[in-house]
Amino acid sequence: xxxxxxxxxxxxxxxxxxxxxxxxxxxxxxxxxxxxxxxxxxxxxxxxxxxxxxxxxxxxxxxxxxxxxxxxxxxxxxxxxxxxxxxxxxxxxxxxxxxxxxxxxxxxxxxxxxxxxxxxxxxxxxxxxxxxxxxxxxxxxxxxxxxxxxxxxxxxxxxxxxxxxxxxxxxxxxxxxxxxxxxxxxxxxxxxxxxxxxxxxxxxxxxxxxxxxxx
Numbered sequence: 001x002x003x004x005x006x007x008x009x010x011x012x013x014x015x016x017x018x019x020x021x022x023x024x025x026x027x028x029x030x031x032x033x034x035x036x037x038x039x040x041x042x043x044x045x046x047x048x049x050x051x052x053x054x055x056x057x058x059x060x061x062x063x064x065x066x067x068x069x070x071x072x073x074x075x076x077x078x079x080x081x082x083x084x085x086x087x088x089x090x091x092x093x094x095x096x097x098x099x100x101x102x103x104x105x106x107x108x109x110x111x112x113x114x115x116x117x118x119x120x121x122x123x124x125x126x127x128x129x130x131x132x133x134x135x136x137x138x139x140x141x142x143x144x145x146x147x148x149x150x151x152x153x154x155x156x157x158x159x160x161x162x163x164x165x166x167x168x169x170x171x172x173x174x175x176x177x178x179x180x181x182x183x184x185x186x187x188x189x190x191x192x193x194x195x196x197x198x199x200x201x202x203x204x205x206x207x208x209x210x211x212x213x214x215x
Contacts, residue, residue: 002030003122004129004206005057005171007144010119011035012042014094016085021053023061028053032145036093047145054171061085110206127156133170143167 002013012035020031031050035042042048053061064085071089072079080091087093096119103122104114123144130140137160141152153160 001060002057003119004125005054006030006032006051006167007123007126007130007140008032009035009043009047009123010096010099011037012047014086014099015040017083018065018085019083021061021085023053023058028058030057042145044145044147046142046147049142049145051143052168054168056171106206112206124156127152127160130167130170131156131160133173135167135170139167 002008002016003010008030012032015034015036016030016032017034020033022029029050030053032042033048034040035047037043068087072081072091075090078090080087082091082093084091084093088098099119103117103119107114107117127140127144130143131137137149137152140156140160141149144152144156146152146155
């Protein structure tokens with residue numbers, strides 16, 4: 001879910017520790033400072049940044065943290081405690097296979113085609129949603145950690161639309177009616193369609209599942 005609402009790469013989300021998240025501050029913030037790369041650094045220098053969390057992410061983080069605490073109590077000494085935000089039920093770090101397996105489960109629950117959605121598509125979805133809600137390409141380029149808009153235009157040319165506003169504000173507006181939105185199975189990722197509106201219904205279901213069940 002964090003890949004959709006803040007645009008973080010999966011390798012960055014997997015490396016998150018709880019002290020990198022301040023969900024209760026005046027401005028809820030996530031510090032994307034590390035990744036699971038060999039040197040522990042983010043892919044680019046600009047990817048290393050602090051981002052405001054939209055309300056949807058704050059709620060999901062709270063739900064996830066409470067669930068993780070319950071798992072820790074149930075497992076007792078059988079569980080590792082490494083302060084990771086995302087980990088297996090035994091506390092070990094997630095690998096890419098864990099991520100893909102969990103993602104497919106979430107996609108099925110949201111009524112999306114699990115074979116067409118990958119972790120990479122979530123970041124493309126972030127760009128699509130912000131562009132569709134008039135966030136500028138300059139702002140999107142900063143949020144995804146690119147060195148300039150040329151990279152953003154080349155990588156996300158199918159997702160970009162005309163521009164304005166901030167990511168957190170837009171993300172707070174997008175799932176406004178998520179709680180009552182029906183599931184519509186069989187939808188495909190944004191880059192395989194003519195426009196982002198064709199995938200909004202099942203995507204809202206996905207955001208609702210993430211909000212209520214984890215990040």
